[in-house]
Amino acid sequence: MALDPVALAQALIRCPSVTPADAGALDTLQRALEDLGFTCHRLPFSEDGTADVDNLYARLGTVAPNFCFAGHTDVVPVGAVDDWQADPFAGALRDGYIWGRGAADMKGSIACFVAAVDIFLKSEGAPKGSISLLITGDEEGPAINGTPKMLGWLADRGEVLDHCLVGEPTNRETLGDMMKIGRRASLNARIAVEGTQGHVAYPDRSNNPVPVLLEILATLTACELDDGTEHFQPSNLEVTDLEVGNPAANVIPAKAAARLNIRFNNLHKAADLREWIESVVQEAGTAADVVAAATFMGHGDAFITAPGPFTEIVASSIDAILGQRPELSTSGGTSDARFIKDHCPVAEFGLVGKTMHQVDERVPVVDIKALTQIYAEVLKQYFAA
Secondary structure: OOOOHHHHHHHHHOOOOEOOOOOOHHHHHHHHHHHOOOEEEEOOEOOOOOOOEOOEEEEEOOOOOEEEEEEEOOEOOOOOHHHOOOOOOOOOEEOOEEEOOOHHHHHHHHHHHHHHHHHHHHHHOOOOOEEEEEEEOOOOOOOOOOHHHHHHHHHHHOOOOOEEEEOOOOEOOOOOOEEEOEEOEEEEEEEEEEOEOEEOOOHHHOEOHHHHHHHHHHHHHHOOOOOOOOOOOOOEEEEEEEEOOOOOOOEEOOEEEEEEEEEEOOOOOHHHHHHHHHHHHHHHHHHHOOEEEEEEEEOOOOEEOOOOHHHHHHHHHHHHHHOOOOEEEOOOOOOOHHHHOOOOOEEEOOOEOOOOOOOOOEEEHHHHHHHHHHHHHHHHHHHHO
16 A cells, blocks of 8 residues: 555644654654665764754665755744644544644655655666655754754765755745746844943034944945856845934944844855945944944855756656646755755755744645655656666
8 A cells, every 4th residue: 555645744844843853744644664775773862051952864775876855844934823724733534624833844845755755666666766854853944953963974975965855945935836947045144233231412522433334334225246057046135124223312322233144145155244234334333433243143045056957857856747848946945955065066946835834834635645746757857877
């Protein structure tokens, strides 16, 4: 009897695995994989000041090439439970949909991974290589104790991933309309300016940090970073917060700060953008005789898997099942593919993301079944190549 991806998706959704909790999700997945013959390794990681995170690496076969499905069982919080039409952790079937947190992002895709392997083994037999799953419990959180450390563990063991397909919800409106072949990167910056507090009637006795901060932001936001590329949209810088915290209308504040985010394509490096921001901040601070500094938090650099044989296998598999070619895109936010790309070519294709992270997250049952067939076709084409 074929493994039912809908039932497995329901079972995974019923585990309330809000980052960093596992709540039995990986146990459920491990049982299904071991039934198919996978060797499973549980990989808990932690470090000072961070929560313990459980992860799973499973492999069927011992030789190359090693085709990897990657994803995460952790989910974002549900918000106000009373706003949901269905229990967010019941995995209910209603009106042709599976409802629940993680249905789209991305327990549904993980269930499709497993069911696709079952179809492949029944139709094609053992692969001429290996199939693996790299599943983390930390993608929706800090992404410290998940995929990066798992990849390090694989490298230490001499395990090689030859290609990887991540099951993030890549489609915008309908299944098959988009796959990701790269991602822009994200850089967060906080700019702080320290002046001298004083009475607004005596500005000569103080040094207002607010105009300096506004000048810095004006300089940064006026810059057009680029016009985009063939596969990437233009990079954009957005001011996301202003911090002054001054309750008095007649006081020049001592401090002012702002936060900004840059989503940038492969025309830039994070180090170069940091250097640019620091130079603007330091120049303005020096000119105004105030202390001005920038601090950063980022997620590496942008990447792209150039269209070629691997991306064609994924695209043609989608076409074979759905009768449409997906758009090859690099849009959207970041994913754990940003770590995997340093180890092997990686692409992303999963369910429709319209309800991910929202109240009433849900996916059509027909999409779960179709995605399972697509993943099975990917395996068939990959190991036939």
